[in-house]
Amino acid sequence: MAGNPFERETLNLLLFDWLRIDTLAELPAHQGQDVADWTAVLNLADRVSKEALAPAWRASDRTEPELRDGVVRVEPGTRAAVRTWLDAGLHLAAVPEDEGGLSLPFTVAAATMAMSMASHIAAASFPMLSVANSRVIRTFGTAAQIAAFAAPQQAGTALGTMCLSEPNVGSSLGDVATRAVPDGHDDLGPRYRLRGTKMWISAGGQDITEQIVHLVLAKAEGPDGRVISGSGGLSLFAVPSVLPDGRVNDVAVTGLNHKMGWRGTPNCVMAFGEKTGAQGWLIGTEGQGLPIMFQMMNEARIGVGIGAAALAWRGYLTSRSYARERVQGRALDARDAPDPVPLTRHPDVRRMLLAQKAIAEGSLAICLYAARLVDLSGAGDEEAETLLGLLTPIVKSWPSEMGLVANHMAIQIHGGYGYTRDFEVEQIYRDNRLNPIHEGTTGIQGIDLLGRKMLFDRTGGLDLLLRRISETADNAPDDLAGCVTALRAARKALEEGVAAAHDMNDPAAALANATQMLSAAGHVVAGWLLLDLASTERAGEGQKLACRYFSQFELPQVRAWLAPVVAKSDLTATLNEDAL
Amino acid sequence: MKVLVPVKRVIDYNVKVRVKSDGSGVDLANVKMSMNPFDEIAVEEAIRLKEAGTADEVIAVSIGVKQAQETLRTALAMGADRAILVVAADDVHQDIEPLAVAKILAKVVEEEGAGLVLAGKQAIDNDMNATGQMLSALLGWSQATFASDLKIEGEHAVVTREVDGGLQTIKVKMPAIVTVDLRLNEPRYASLPNIMKAKKKPLDEKTAADYGIDVSPRLEVVKTSEPETRQAGEIVPDVDTLVAKLKEKGII
Numbered sequence: 061m062a063g064n065p066f067e068r069e070t071l072n073l074l075l076f077d078w079l080r081i082d083t084l085a086e087l088p089a090h091q092g093q094d095v096a097d098w099t100a101v102l103n104l105a106d107r108v109s110k111e112a113l114a115p116a117w118r119a120s121d122r123t124e125p126e127l128r129d130g131v132v133r134v135e136p137g138t139r140a141a142v143r144t145w146l147d148a149g150l151h152l153a154a155v156p157e158d159e160g161g162l163s164l165p166f167t168v169a170a171a172t173m174a175m176s177m178a179s180h181i182a183a184a185s186f187p188m189l190s191v192a193n194s195r196v197i198r199t200f201g202t203a204a205q206i207a208a209f210a211a212p213q214q215a216g217t218a219l220g221t222m223c224l225s226e227p228n229v230g231s232s233l234g235d236v237a238t239r240a241v242p243d244g245h246d247d248l249g250p251r252y253r254l255r256g257t258k259m260w261i262s263a264g265g266q267d268i269t270e271q272i273v274h275l276v277l278a279k280a281e282g283p284d285g286r287v288i289s290g291s292g293g294l295s296l297f298a299v300p301s302v303l304p305d306g307r308v309n310d311v312a313v314t315g316l317n318h319k320m321g322w323r324g325t326p327n328c329v330m331a332f333g334e335k336t337g338a339q340g341w342l343i344g345t346e347g348q349g350l351p352i353m354f355q356m357m358n359e360a361r362i363g364v365g366i367g368a369a370a371l372a373w374r375g376y377l378t379s380r381s382y383a384r385e386r387v388q389g390r391a392l393d394a395r396d397a398p399d400p401v402p403l404t405r406h407p408d409v410r411r412m413l414l415a416q417k418a419i420a421e422g423s424l425a426i427c428l429y430a431a432r433l434v435d436l437s438g439a440g441d442e443e444a445e446t447l448l449g450l451l452t453p454i455v456k457s458w459p460s461e462m463g464l465v466a467n468h469m470a471i472q473i474h475g476g477y478g479y480t481r482d483f484e485v486e487q488i489y490r491d492n493r494l495n496p497i498h499e500g501t502t503g504i505q506g507i508d509l510l511g512r513k514m515l516f517d518r519t520g521g522l523d524l525l526l527r528r529i530s531e532t533a534d535n536a537p538d539d540l541a542g543c544v545t546a547l548r549a550a551r552k553a554l555e556e557g558v559a560a561a562h563d564m565n566d567p568a569a570a571l572a573n574a575t576q577m578l579s580a581a582g583h584v585v586a587g588w589l590l591l592d593l594a595s596t597e598r599a600g601e602g603q604k605l606a607c608r609y610f611s612q613f614e615l616p617q618v619r620a621w622l623a624p625v626v627a628k629s630d631l632t633a634t635l636n637e638d639a640l
Numbered sequence: 641m642k643v644l645v646p647v648k649r650v651i652d653y654n655v656k657v658r659v660k661s662d663g664s665g666v667d668l669a670n671v672k673m674s675m676n677p678f679d680e681i682a683v684e685e686a687i688r689l690k691e692a693g694t695a696d697e698v699i700a701v702s703i704g705v706k707q708a709q710e711t712l713r714t715a716l717a718m719g720a721d722r723a724i725l726v727v728a729a730d731d732v733h734q735d736i737e738p739l740a741v742a743k744i745l746a747k748v749v750e751e752e753g754a755g756l757v758l759a760g761k762q763a764i765d766n767d768m769n770a771t772g773q774m775l776s777a778l779l780g781w782s783q784a785t786f787a788s789d790l791k792i793e794g795e796h797a798v799v800t801r802e803v804d805g806g807l808q809t810i811k812v813k814m815p816a817i818v819t820v821d822l823r824l825n826e827p828r829y830a831s832l833p834n835i836m837k838a839k840k841k842p843l844d845e846k847t848a849a850d851y852g853i854d855v856s857p858r859l860e861v862v863k864t865s866e867p868e869t870r871q872a873g874e875i876v877p878d879v880d881t882l883v884a885k886l887k888e889k890g891i892i
Binding site (some may be wrong): 068 | 653672674709710713717762829830832833834835836839874
């Protein structure tokens with residue numbers, strides 16, 4: 061391993077000094093816990109990440125999972141790493157105590173995830189998917205279903221998946237073609253036979269645990285053999301790979317997708333019910349499939365943001381240590397100097413390091429801030445819930461999009477070496493390239509932000525955000541006055557952009573430019589939190605530098621992104637497709 | 641049989657150590673601290689003895705600053721039954737010397753009636769490699785150092801030691817002090833559920849004064865300095881030049 065994939069000191073600064081998570085110990089859910097406990101948990105995650113996960117990361121890229129005799133073989137080091145992670149019980153962190161977990165704050169769990177994902181994002185995604193899966197079952201399942209499907213995942217003897225997409229259905233889940241035919245009723249509730257093909261199923265097959273619990277989105281047939289069209293007809297089913305009586309269920313991995321990165325997690329084409337029909341049990345009620353999945357989306361999307369932030373960190377730290385050691389060229393003002401200078405002496409390399417630092421810290425700040433909102437809203441804080449709703453599409457997409465910009469610079473700093481597979485940065489970039497795609501593409505997030513969270517919003521989310529930004533600006537120290545000015549200007553531009561979108565009185569037309577709004581709003585939020593972080597008493601010179609860089613070089617882009625929104629551009633809405 | 645395991649809070653092995661500007665020692669303020677890795681191996685071995693039914697109780701002891709509580713919590717989370725913290729310093733920079741540590745441990749061993757002490761062979765901060773041996777002398781117990789294998793056979797401990805040139809197996813009479821080496825075992829992680837459960841295990845707090853031991857330093861640190869930084873390399877045009885340069889430096 062070339063370097064430390066993560067900077068623990070900065071993580072601690074964010075958690076304990078900036079977010080003051082010690083105050084979360086006062087919430088009823090975390091009674092009796094304290095900072096010392098959470099530090100011990102973070103230390104555990106830190107060690108497991110460095111000692112068990114990180115060493116398997118490279119091998120997982122070179123030895124892709126294999127489908128042999130119907131079984132998906134995960135790269136052995138990765139298999140062992142996931143096992144160690146589960147044995148350490150890290151997947152139980154945020155599970156409530158009365159449901160078999162430890163009731164730690166979600167913010168702490170998010171921080172453990174950040175360290176794990178920086179070390180080996182593909183290994184970390186097995187438990188991450190499983191945590192989301194068992195949470196669905198615990199929230200919406202019956203006691204018998206929880207015992208059969210969630211408990212083994214919590215015990216580490218099963219892992220879970222989310223089977224939503226199909227070969228022809230990605231972002232438009234209403235068109236799902238998998239069918240579920242009623243097949244009686246037993247202890248586990250209404251039973252069905254499922255038939256259909258699922259696509260892009262991460263960890264759909266693996267040889268880490270015997271049991272795999274698939275959560276499958278399908279359409280239940282009515283007595284007349286028909287299904288309800290659109291997303292209202294979707295239901296959710298728990299389909300175990302091994303049935304309660306020990307027989308193998310009619311679920312098969314029929315192929316593996318060969319990915320650009322993130323290769324340690326097998327990505328599967330799944331056939332449900334090719335023979336007798338896959339047995340599955342209804343979770344919740346018929347037609348509730350999509351609303352159930354949406355309940356889980358907030359945290360899944362924070363998870364994506366954290367992965368992207370973690371990889372931005374890793375690229376930044378990797379290219380920083382390279383730039384400090386690598387000597388090349390002379391300083392611009394001393395061209396005849398006898399010896400070459402470290403890369404860090406060149407202003408353009410410094411720019412790229414600073415940009416990565418701002419993106420990495422900004423991304424992590426956004427994700428952890430949102431994680432804290434999850435904890436606060438769970439304790440009944442309505443403002444936190446409102447703000448979380450507005451921020452979620454940004455939490456998912458800003459680190460994903462900007463993390464790639466950061467990784468691009470990490471490669472650039474390495475020059476030709478960065479383009480070879482002898483250095484880590486190319487894998488970091490390839491791994492990270494998934495993040496703008498899964499759990500709702502950037503385009504979907506833009507529509508969510510400008511549509512549901514701004515144009516059709518009744519919760520006052522935007523006003524709350526604007527107010528919080530002003531509070532940070534009002535309270536910033538004098539030495540950050542330049543950042544305050546830049547943030548206020550960006551805030552104003554955002555306000556005007558949203559007003560222009562409202563003013564169109566035509567949501568469909570306005571949403572054509574939704575991604576522009578998402579980019580702009582993401583930058584405003586990042587600028588806000590970087591200033592808020594840099595204003596923290598214990599923040600160092602580095603945090604102030606990142607904030608200044610972001611204010612001078614990045615925040616001016618907000619107005620540029622919003623130009624087509626303010627101009628009410630209909631270019632993409634009305635163009636002639638044949639001319640594309 | 642009660643097994644006593646002394647554990648020391650030291651600078652984390654992953655942390656890049658910085659010498660204080662006045663050369664008086666290493667900067668430990670706001671630095672990540674962990675259990676001495678050799679002590680972790682000792683804790684693991686003690687837990688395995690308990691799991692095998694050879695030991696009845698595992699007691700972890702730490703001597704130093706109050707923050708060593710965290711280190712003891714780690715030992716408890718790994719599986720130790722209870723812990724004793726002997727506060728002997730206020731300042732994280734004060735290292736309690738081996739003799740004082742051994743004297744306190746001797747008192748704790750007597751008080752607890754322990755039958756075996758499993759200790760790390762040395763702490764990675766000062767590398768003294770002395771406490772176990774001193775404790776053995778103070779108690780008049782057998783000692784077996786640098787253990788890479790340990791078996792308790794009735795009244796004896798059979799210990800394989802890592803020595804220059806290979807392995808040596810010795811048989812010592814119990815009670816004994818065994819100091820452990822790197823290859824004895826691979827310590828388990830204290831799992832998250834066990835970290836939280838460890839909060840409920842007993843942790844007694846004492847002071848050096850409670851045992852009547854004077855911990856004031858007998859040694860004086862004259863100077864602490866960073867290792868010399870690596871010098872820049874030089875590319876030579878051919879083998880002859882290389883040989884000439886090596887001769888010039890007296891290397892060959």
